[in-house]
Amino acid sequence: MAPIGILSLSAWLEQHGHECAVHDYLGLYAPRSLAENVDQILATKPEMVGFSTTTSAFMDAVEMINLIRDRQPAMKVICGGAHVSAVGPTLLQHFPEIDYLCIGEGEGTMRDLADGKPLHEVGNLVYRDGERIVANPRRSRLKELDELPFPAYEKLADFPHDYHLPIFSHIKRWGATMLTSRGCPYTCATCDRTVFERLYKYNSTEYIYAHMKHLRDKFGVHHINMWCARRVTSAPTKRNREPPPVIFRYTHASRWGSIPTSVPTCSTA
DSSP: OOOHHHHHHHHHHHHTTOOOOOOOTTSTTSOSSHHHHHHHHHHTOOSEEEEEOOTTTHHHHHHHHHHHHHHOTTOEEEEESHHHHHHTTHHHHHOTTOOEEEOSOOHHHHHHHHHTOOGGGOTTEEEEETTEEEEOOOOOOOSOGGGSOOOOGGGSTTTTTTOOOSSSOOSSSEEEEEOOEESOSOOOTTSOOTTTTTOOEEOOHHHHHHHHHHHHHHHOEEEEEETTHHHHHHSOOHHHHSOOHHHHHHTTTOEEEOOTTOOOEEEOO
16 A cells, blocks of 8 residues: 555645655565665655654664664654654653654644744644753644645655555556545544544545546556545535535446445446
8 A cells, every 4th residue: 555644745845845755665665674775765865854653663663763863863853643643742752863753744844844944833843952842732734635735656666556455456457545534523432533633624526536537547547445435425524415426427437336344446447
């Protein structure tokens, strides 16, 4: 599965004038050793390196950061993602090799840092001020997801050929994954809400149509998995109550279906 989060951030930064490279160390052809992955990262000559990590991958990120520190001690490093947002500022107490944390959505924070905005003015940022760890206030969530550019899939050299879908994977027809919403309309007590809080936002049907067409026309994608679709399709929203004719128009020759885990897929003809 393509790393949609960092691809979206990359596209956002480039939209605002900042060159950005993407390295997927879990990609099929990524080097096997962490040191070789670091070689590839530093070969892009970055001014700052960002890691998006889950809990299971966090220590791998820390090891790679230490390797970066060995070679370029002054390199600025920021970490974000679900694990960082859930654990929060305490990570800087235990991992001095990390310069910054991004709590929650990363678009505004990464743009502010790239623009050179003073650290104390960057919402969602956790940083050090001498010996003191400072956690800035949370910034407002993005209100209109349609303002975001499509993820920068083109930054993955082997996309979509080597990013096979975990389900409904076809040998002769490439597939891709799309996210059409952020957050969740429900309030389950067992679910962590630190990243998207209690706000549920979704793309318009027109944006989804354009995104699907972009994947098909530019990358030859004919199968799409839409993750978190149960949250989308069962939520009492205007998008579900009113049939989206623009998508019906696009998929009139397509097949729609669902699997037991309720991840709808579409296959374009």
